[in-house]
């Protein structure tokens with residue numbers, strides 16, 4: 001019998017996170033204070049983050065121990081399986097070998113609990129009572145709701161309005177784990193009220209929901225803020241994915257020529273690719289591809305410069321690829337990829353040509369998702385389907401060129417709470433959005449000069 005799944009035992013869960021900052025040829029420029037435009041220090045972040053996470057954010061240590069309490073909860077779904085996509089390969093008639101790491105086995109359905117659990121753990125240890133956070137498609141909010149429940153923290157989630165309406169089951173999932181969920185823009189923060197005054201039908205964006213959550217945390221002493229992507233420590237927590245995948249590929253007797261991940265803020269891409277980039281930086285020959293939506297093309301069409309992480313300008317300036325912090329992306333179904341910026345680490349690596357990027361419209365992405373579901377069985381999250389599209393295209397290129405490459409992609413989540421998106425696709429209601437060049441030009445023109 002051929003081997004389809006490569007599984008590891010609980011004992012093989014990585015016990016350390018990998019910090020790529022120990023190996024990068026160029027580190028990202030430091031975050032700057034929004035008022036002084038000077039590099040921020042730990043004290044500036046203390047009102048909204050626990051010191052342990054601030055230390056991880058700036059650490060240059062290559063390996064950071066994962067606390068025992070976190071490992072214990074990781075055993076609920078980790079190690080996640082690695083699959084060889086035999087059936088998809090056959091359907092494509094490709095000589096390429098396709099592998100995927102499946103993060104949809106977590107209780108929340110995506111890779112996000114890999115970081116929500118340690119974030120809740122460090123906040124609890126610091127004596128915090130409540131976490132305020134944002135969510136796009138609901139995956140992150142659900143993951144933080146779960147983590148809050150497991151550590152006895154209250155959780156308030158600002159959910160981007162368009163997703164709140166499109167994905168009611170995510171809200172129910174968060175509420176089942178005890179979280180309070182507001183559609184963003186909401187009436188409970190100054191930032192939300194300000195945007196609702198201008199446009200009561202504002203569909204929201206991740207950048208705007210971040211403004212609301214940061215304001216909530218900054219104005220309540222017992223409350224901290226938590227981010228599901230972008231930041232260095234978040235990317236680092238996700239490296240359990242790539243470390244496991246490396247071990248599993250070794251068991252399969254393979255090593256990837258190409259590693260692929262969809263890219264919203266950059267955390268699942270970081271998770272699957274950073275442990276392999278460690279090898280690339282040390283001379284190994286492999287490609288890493290970040291895949292983003294054509295309607296929110298941060299890496300492929302954005303500018304590499306300082307910008308705010310949120311719409312209202314409450315966060316520090318981050319050095320990153322950005323489309324402009326008040327850019328409102330069209331309401332595509334991959335809500336988790338509708339972010340104007342990108343992780344400073346991923347941005348720097350892209351700038352230094354250690355990773356590549358490409359963008360797809362949502363119709364070809366859903367075609368790939370349906371082909372994957374029809375061969376491998378799993379219905380993927382619309383975000384993850386961006387990675388599938390790229391993996392299929394690379395496999396088809398191998399067929400054209402008669403090359404047998406090994407392709408690894410991260411299946412960052414399942415799509416069983418995104419079925420409305422599939423219904424819209426089947427009913428012919430999905431559309432490709434024009435690349436919003438004018439709106440991006442306007443947003444970029446308003447960027448702060450630093």
Ligand SMILES: Cc1ncc(COP(=O)(O)O)c(C=O)c1O
Nearest residue numbers: 139229264265266267268336413
């Ligand atoms: C399933 C899934 N994949 C990917 C993403 C994108 O985020 P990131 O780029 O941080 O991995 C999200 C975000 O919500 C998601 O839910």
